[in-house]
Amino acid sequence: MSIDMSQFHEAFFEESFEGLEIMESELLTLDVGEGDVEIINTIFRAAHSIKGGAGTFGFMNVSEFTHVMETLLDEMRDGSRDVTQYAVDSLLGSIDVLRAMLEAARDNGDVDEGMVAERYAILNNILNKGDEAASNSEAEPVGAAVTPGIAQVWQISFIPHTDLLMAGNDPVRMFRALSELGEVQATVDLAKLLPFNELVPEDLYLCWTVTLAGDTLKADIEEVFEWVEDDCDLSITLLDDAEPRELGSDNDSPVVSTPPQEEITPPPASLKAESTVPVMENSPTKPKKPTEAASIRVGIDKVDEIINLVGELVITQSMLDQAGDDLEANAELSASGDSASQKINADILLRLSKGLAQLERNTRELQDGVMRIRMLPISFVFSRMPRLVHDLSSKLDKKIELVVHGEETELDKTVMENIGDPLVHLVRNALDHGVEIPEVRLAAGKPETGILNLNAYHQGGNVIIEIKDDGAGINKKKVLAKAIEKGIVSSHDKLSDDEVNNLIFAPGFSTADVVSDVSGRGVGMDVVKTSINKLGGRVVVQSEEGKGSVFTIRLPLTLAILDGQLVTVGGESYVVPLIAIIESLQVDRAQINQVAGKAEVYKLRDEYIPIIRARSVFGLDDGVDDLHESLMVIVEVDGAPVGIIVDELQGQQQVVIKSLETNYRKVETMSGATILGDGTVALIWDVNGMVGVHKKKSHKN
Amino acid sequence: MSTSLEPVSDDIETNDNIHQNQYLTFLLGDEEYGVDILRVQEIRGWDSVTTIPNAPAFIKGVINLRGTIVSILDLRERFGIESVEYNELTVVVVLRVKGDGKDRIMGVVVDAVSEVYHIAENELKDPPDLGYAINMDYMKGMATVDEKMISILDIDQLMSLRDLDQATESGEQLA
Numbered sequence: 001m002s003i004d005m006s007q008f009h010e011a012f013f014e015e016s017f018e019g020l021e022i023m024e025s026e027l028l029t030l031d032v033g034e035g036d037v038e039i040i041n042t043i044f045r046a047a048h049s050i051k052g053g054a055g056t057f058g059f060m061n062v063s064e065f066t067h068v069m070e071t072l073l074d075e076m077r078d079g080s081r082d083v084t085q086y087a088v089d090s091l092l093g094s095i096d097v098l099r100a101m102l103e104a105a106r107d108n109g110d111v112d113e114g115m116v117a118e119r120y121a122i123l124n125n126i127l128n129k130g131d132e133a134a135s136n137s138e139a140e141p142v143g144a145a146v147t148p149g150i151a152q153v154w155q156i157s158f159i160p161h162t163d164l165l166m167a168g169n170d171p172v173r174m175f176r177a178l179s180e181l182g183e184v185q186a187t188v189d190l191a192k193l194l195p196f197n198e199l200v201p202e203d204l205y206l207c208w209t210v211t212l213a214g215d216t217l218k219a220d221i222e223e224v225f226e227w228v229e230d231d232c233d234l235s236i237t238l239l240d241d242a243e244p245r246e247l248g249s250d251n252d253s254p255v256v257s258t259p260p261q262e263e264i265t266p267p268p269a270s271l272k273a274e275s276t277v278p279v280m281e282n283s284p285t286k287p288k289k290p291t292e293a294a295s296i297r298v299g300i301d302k303v304d305e306i307i308n309l310v311g312e313l314v315i316t317q318s319m320l321d322q323a324g325d326d327l328e329a330n331a332e333l334s335a336s337g338d339s340a341s342q343k344i345n346a347d348i349l350l351r352l353s354k355g356l357a358q359l360e361r362n363t364r365e366l367q368d369g370v371m372r373i374r375m376l377p378i379s380f381v382f383s384r385m386p387r388l389v390h391d392l393s394s395k396l397d398k399k400i401e402l403v404v405h406g407e408e409t410e411l412d413k414t415v416m417e418n419i420g421d422p423l424v425h426l427v428r429n430a431l432d433h434g435v436e437i438p439e440v441r442l443a444a445g446k447p448e449t450g451i452l453n454l455n456a457y458h459q460g461g462n463v464i465i466e467i468k469d470d471g472a473g474i475n476k477k478k479v480l481a482k483a484i485e486k487g488i489v490s491s492h493d494k495l496s497d498d499e500v501n502n503l504i505f506a507p508g509f510s511t512a513d514v515v516s517d518v519s520g521r522g523v524g525m526d527v528v529k530t531s532i533n534k535l536g537g538r539v540v541v542q543s544e545e546g547k548g549s550v551f552t553i554r555l556p557l558t559l560a561i562l563d564g565q566l567v568t569v570g571g572e573s574y575v576v577p578l579i580a581i582i583e584s585l586q587v588d589r590a591q592i593n594q595v596a597g598k599a600e601v602y603k604l605r606d607e608y609i610p611i612i613r614a615r616s617v618f619g620l621d622d623g624v625d626d627l628h629e630s631l632m633v634i635v636e637v638d639g640a641p642v643g644i645i646v647d648e649l650q651g652q653q654q655v656v657i658k659s660l661e662t663n664y665r666k667v668e669t670m671s672g673a674t675i676l677g678d679g680t681v682a683l684i685w686d687v688n689g690m691v692g693v694h695k696k697k698s699h700k701n
Numbered sequence: 702m703s704t705s706l707e708p709v710s711d712d713i714e715t716n717d718n719i720h721q722n723q724y725l726t727f728l729l730g731d732e733e734y735g736v737d738i739l740r741v742q743e744i745r746g747w748d749s750v751t752t753i754p755n756a757p758a759f760i761k762g763v764i765n766l767r768g769t770i771v772s773i774l775d776l777r778e779r780f781g782i783e784s785v786e787y788n789e790l791t792v793v794v795v796l797r798v799k800g801d802g803k804d805r806i807m808g809v810v811v812d813a814v815s816e817v818y819h820i821a822e823n824e825l826k827d828p829p830d831l832g833y834a835i836n837m838d839y840m841k842g843m844a845t846v847d848e849k850m851i852s853i854l855d856i857d858q859l860m861s862l863r864d865l866d867q868a869t870e871s872g873e874q875l876a
Contacts, residue, residue, distance in 0.1 A: 572752055618754030660753075663805045664763065664772040665865050669754055673763060673770045681751040681765050693755065 010295065012053045013106045016062075017099070019046040021383055024095050028386045032085045037077060043091075044073045050098070059105045060180075062098065064220075065116065068123045069094050071219055075127075090122050092387070152238055154182075154221060156210040159233040162192075162203040169228050171208070177224045182214015211239070296413060298373050306369045313362045320355040323348055371558055372410070378456045378465070379407035381420045385427055385454060392431045399438050399449040400431060406456035411463050412558040415535055419465070419555065422528040422539075426467045426551050427452065429525070434471030434549055444546065446470065458557075462579065465553040474543040476500045483509065501543045502639050505529040533688070535559065536579060538636065554579070562657055564674075564684065566650035567633060570620040574646075575655050575674055575684040580635045584649055589628035599698065602632070602643050609634065612694045613645045617669060635687045642691055657684065669693050721821045724844075726851055727794060727811040729777055730785075734811075735818065735844070735853045740797050742806065744814055747791040757868035761810060764793075771795065773808040774860065785812070800857045807860050818851070820844045825853060 023046045026039050047070045054062035069091060075081035097119045104111035156178075160171065178184050189207040199205075212221065221236050228234075326348045334341035382404050393400040411419070435441075435450035442448055453468040480500050483489045488506045495503075503509060507526040532539045536556045543549035556562065556579060564575035565584070591603040592611070600611040611632070615621070632643040655674035660667055660683070671686035724735035750762030750773050759778035763770050773793060777784045793808040825842030841853040858864075 620754075658768075658770050660763070660770060663770060663807060664753075664760075665862055665869070667753055667756070673751075675765045675768065675770075679765055680749075681763050681770055683751065683753065683763075 009057060009106070012057055013102060014295075014297075016050045016053060016102050019050045020095050020099050020102070022046045024092065024387050025383060027088055027092055027095070028390055030083060030088055032083055032088060040073060040077045040083075044070065044077055047073060050102075059101075061111070061116070062101050062105060065094070065098060065101060065120070067219065067223060068120065068127070069098070072123060072127060087126055090119075090126060092391075094119055094123060152213070152215065154212040154216065154218070155237050155239050156212060156221060157207075157233075157235045157237075158210060158225070159207040160204050160228065161231050161233075162205065164204045164228060164231045165202055167228075167231060169231065171204070171206075174224050174228070175210070178210060178212055178221070181216040181220055181224075182212045184210060184212050186210045296374065302369070302372055306366070306373070309362065309366045309369050313359075313366060316355060316358045316362050320352065320359065323352045323355055327352070367561075371412075371561065374413045374558065374560075375410035376413055376416055377407060378409045378411050378416070378463070380416055381423055382407050382454055382456070384420065384424065388424060388427060389431065389452060392428060396431060397437060398431065398435055400435055400452055401449050402452050402454065404454045409456040409458060409463060411456075411555065412560070414559050415463075415537075415555055415557075418531060418535055419553070422531045422553075423465065423467070425525075425528050426553075427454070430467055430469040430471065430549065430551070434469035434473075436472050440472075459554075463555045463557060465555070467551040467553075468548065470548040473545040473547055473549050474501050474504065474541070475545060479503050498540075498542065499639075501541050501549075504541065505539070505639070536562070536577065538579070540639070560657060561654055562674075562684065563652065564655050565633070565652050566676075566682070567614075567631075567646040568648035568650060569614040569618060569646050573650065573676065573680075573682045574614075575682050576633055576635070576687070577671075577684065578652065580637075580685075580687045582634045582636055582641055584631065584633045587627045587630045587632050587645070589626065592627060600627070604634070604641070604643075607641065609641045609643050611643045611645060612691065614690070615645070615647075616697065617690050617694050637687050637691045642687070644687070644690065655682070655684070721819045724818050724820055724851070724853060725794070726815040726818060727792075728813045728815050729780070729782055729811060733815055733849060733851045734776075735820070735851045736794070736796065736856055737853075738817060740856060742795045742797055745793050745795065745808075746789070747787045747793055747810060755869070757865070759868070760865075764808065766795065766806065766808075769806065771806050771808055773810060775810045777810075777812075779809075779859070796856055796860075798856055798860045800861050805860075809860075818844075818846050820846065820851075820853070828852065 023043045026043045026046075030036065030039050030043075047066050051063045051066035051070060054060070054066065072081070072087065072091065076083055076087070081087070097116055101111045101116065103109070158171075158174075164171070175184065175186060187209045189209065190205075192205040192207065194205060218236055218238075225232070225234050327345070330341050330344050330348060334345070385404065386402055389400055389402045392398075430452055435452065436444070436446075438448045441450065451470050453466065455464075455466040455468065457464055476497060480489075480495070480503070483500075483503045483506065484491050486506075486509060488503060488509060489495065505525045505528070509525065529539055532553055532555070536559065538554045539551060541549055541551050562575070563578040565578055565581055567574050567576055585604075587602070593601050593603065593608070595601055601608045602611050611627070627645060630645050631647070631649050632645050633649070634641050634643050636642075655676075657672045658674055660670060660673050667683070669686060669689045670683045671689070672684045673681050674684060676682050723738040725738045725741050726733050726735040728734075748764065750764050752762040753760060753772070756762075759775050761773040761775050763772050765771075775784065787810070790813045791810060792814055793810055794814065795806060795808045798805045798807050824844050826844070828837060828840045828843045839855055839859040841855045844851045844853060
């Protein structure tokens, strides 16, 4: 019997990663010293599922590693081990290793053995420490196990109860598992065997005595018999007189590569030691770019909703069908000269228009429903943050409390996948540069513990994510000085406070005096901005010195649909993404100023904004010299307003985004195309690209 | 409007040993060009397009082909032949173009579709390398059917992204 297990792999990995997340978040809520049994149980169950799954699918390194973690958790659960900060951090570190292992298994990649061995050592070290104090029996095998290549001989007396097979357990499988741990010799005891005619085929009458030679932990052997513990009499003893002997290389238990335990000095309780708090990004194995997840988990309520909507659609369709049939029948009637047909006609038309209105509503609701399938709560991203804050605050010696609001806010899956990294970066930045160390905070009259607020909510078709800290805020003088030094702005520029703050998003900008491995490489903020812009979103920062900063990210709900403003330029309709538009207005000649004879700027309230003529960007003959009463759409490009002159403004509508690149190439000024109600194609503006082309063209002149 | 294809002319002597391909031919002025019929997705009448700003002149624009955005290329302008007014005979041959790792769908505007011919591979002759408006890279070969000369086009080369990019850039420089 062979089943292709690989078809279940995806589900296993999905569940395992979920399990890791559960373990991580529960570990973070675990109070040191107390050890809430419920929480430990939850962590234990998650670990156990991963171990079981990994064992089933043959990812032995994963299941072995999880097993060690599980042993530690088990001891915490039954109270034989204290829940120390060190143990919790070690477990958190182990989760990172486990995640790396699972990712390697999923992508058929390699996992960094050194990292795994180091983690094994740390875990074993914790396990051993406790054992020295308690009893010696358990410590011995573990201690012996770290001596490379030395085998012990275990004697296992396995007396199954007769009903062992009834529970679906099979001794053959156990022996097979045992044989993977070392050399197995089994002697069978037939004493209980009944005469043939009294045999019950579902009962088990055999007992075994097994000797197992290998550098195996007792716990590993126990694990083999884990499922049958209650259905058999089991005793596992170490044969003292067995000569330790060198093993062949085929016994490749991962503990073998562990350095002798003496080399591992237990880190001080303060947790300053880098190695105990591995920040994910520091791990030497850069996870390979994960293959785009091909599946999505959808809540059954969302599916039910769509089924309901489709049901309604069918009803509407039959209603329209009926109206159509009636109309046809009535046409025959009126052809035959029936005077009543006039009245009936009006009646049917009323029904028809009602049906069409209903159809419109159904379509819209169905569209919303289908779109919601792709929506996931933002907690998928936010759940990474407690760990990050926990790791970083101990690393930076800061006290930070994370407050999260609006975790249930839903966001498109694609947007979600791409917002994680920028968000991590912003949080990290807030911790590193924003929140001060306790002494400084106290001196400034602030509470010792800094507060980092993560907030997400919907606002008019957009998702807003706020990252707010009550730290030092942005030092405007420093930022401005740095920006002038780097040539981003000139010293003559008069910048508003907000403009200065937003300079931190300029490429190549970093004010960190010391480049730490947390942040300050100067690539960060502009990358954050670029990736958010790529998603069709915007990011701005507001900051008050001494009070803190707020980063506000504004994202579209989905990448598939866009709210657009239809405009006409040169007889063609175009869609301008509404998110880019600040306002639209009619040009007043008095406000136009010529700069250097050619470039035009517009005085809007107290600002001068550049004017771009869409016609000239598109290489069309302008034919208009006087812009008076022309229509101008003011859009935001790189944080600054730009006025684009268009021929006409039409309505606003939602459009479905289609790629131009599928069958053509990238068009610099366009981000895509859409199909309008009349079936024609309209191109969607990329305002950044338009400004780029405008600059290129004016350079040439 | 879609133009129905002429029945396959079967007066050509077929030879079982030699591999034969079917080619759809179309007219550009007096000249007849052929493309591999397996690459032809459909033939449709000329309809208005949405122009793409700053695109090379031979790219007429994009159309909505049942929900997909498809670009339309004018073959006369591509070859530098004098362009004509589009009329009711003007058709768009929608082709599947391979290359650059993916298939693309593109439409070409031609004066009219002509015939479908069986042409054996050994009947395809290398084109003489002189005096042509067309770059020889775009030619698969030439064939003579009923004493007419037919130029068989290599559409993958003709509509490669590389050429498209080059043309777009030089267009931008001119602008």
